[in-house]
Amino acid sequence: MDADRTLLLIPTAGERRGLLSHLDKTQLRSQSWQIELCGFGLVAAAASTMHWLHQHQPDRVVLAGIAGSLHPDAAVGSASWFNDVVCDGIGVGEGASFQSASQLGWPQIAADNQNQSQAVTDRLSLCVPSRQTSSDDRSPHPNARRTLLSVCAASADPAMAQRRRDMLTPTIESQIHAEDMEAFGVALACQLHQTPCMVVRGISNQAGDRDHANWQIDPALAAAAKRICEAFKLT
Incomplete structure (x- = not known):
């Protein structure tokens, strides 16, 4: 895959430091990669992404960092590209009584607003690289669609994590595999800017x-870096 004009977004300085320790920065620069922080959380990530999109005008965006597992296939220390992202926390209520904006019939952005041909709901599709399967993938279903859940606050305990696991009807084609706090905001900014968005998360x-x-932060970031290297032929 051609990696020209790729914007690599990383939420925090700690994640950037860990991720770049496993990537060849000289090679990234030679292939016209820009590396920026997008900030922590949905709001900061969306606003920062729009800023960097206008500044760098990339052909694609790659969001990379860590996430928490919500599925047996998302093993701690592994990493995956995600096919779509669902937003949690925008709507009415909380806990078992929470209703998402989509459940209420409220689009986050209506069709024809912001030049949108379709309404923006709680789910956004992500692009995935054609070379995305790692030789050390520990998942028994490496080709299953992976859904990332973007949350306003990380799961505080196993009971909260279980509620989030149960948000989607479980099927092999689309299950919530992990939670993060930035991907939906980044993907929404990219959609408004008409720029492809890819998300890789180390668990x-x-x-x-x-x-x-x-926690296994460094192994997770090393696995994410490996995914990036495989996908963009940076090895």
């Missing part, structure tokens, strides 16, 4: 596990 922990002693 650093089980969603709901707040004990950082159990």
Whole structure:
């Protein structure tokens, strides 16, 4: 895959430091990659992404960082590209009584607003690279569609993580595999800017596990870097 004019977005300085320790920065620059921070959380990520899109005018955006697992196939220390992203937290209520904007019949952006031919709902499709399967993929279903859940606040405990697992009817074709806090905002900004968006996340922990002693951040970022290298022939 041609990697010209690729904007690599990373949420935090710590993730950037860890990810770039596993990537050849000289090679990235030679292939016209721009690397920027998009910030932490849905709002910061959406606003920052729009800023960087206008500044760099890339052909594509790649969002990379860590995420929490919500599915057995998303093993801690592995990484995956995601096919779509669902937004959680925009709507009415909370916990078991939460109703999303789509469930209420409210598009986040109506059709024909912001030059949208279709309404923006709680789900956005993502692009995936043609070379996306790693030789060390530990998933028993490496070709299954993977859905990322973007949340306003990370799961505080296993019960909260379980509620999020149950948000979609489980099928092998589309299951929620992990939660993050930026992908929906980045993807929405890219859609408004008509720029393809790809998301790769390294799985650093089980969603709901707040004990950082159990987290594997560096292996997760190393796995994400490997995915990027394979997809864009950076090895």
